[in-house]
Amino acid sequence: MSYQGYLKTIKQKTGKVPADFRAMAEEKGFTQNGQLKASVKAGDIFKWLKEEFQLGQGHGMAIYALLKGIKNEDSE
Numbered sequence: 418m419s420y421q422g423y424l425k426t427i428k429q430k431t432g433k434v435p436a437d438f439r440a441m442a443e444e445k446g447f448t449q450n451g452q453l454k455a456s457v458k459a460g461d462i463f464k465w466l467k468e469e470f471q472l473g474q475g476h477g478m479a480i481y482a483l484l485k486g487i488k489n490e491d492s493e
Contacts, residue, residue, distance in 0.1 A: 418475070419493055420479060420482075420488055420492045420493055421492075421493060423475065423476055423479035424479060424490070426476065427472065427476050427479065427480070430470065430471070430472065430476075431470045431472070433470075434490075435480075435483050435489075435490045438480050438483065438484070439451065439483070439484065442462075442484050445465065447461065447462065447465070447484065448484060452486070453484045453485045453486070459477075459478070459481045462477055462480060462481045462484065463477040463478075463481070466480060
């Protein structure tokens with residue numbers, strides 16, 4: 418699945434877009450000033466997304482890449 422495919426599926430499952438996940442990550446203390454904190458690991462993000470949104474590892478990885486700055490809304 419393409420990155421855009423993951424984002425589309427995430428929106429369908431959760432009703433949330435990337436900006437929503439960025440804001441929630443900031444509120445939860447995973448990020449600071451839009452940057453993922455060095456102490457936050459991928460597993461922390463996966464656990465949060467699984468518990469709150471029932472997202473699997475592939476979808477979790479897409480959000481982790483977004484929060485880490487590896488990908489953005491326009492990435493393919």
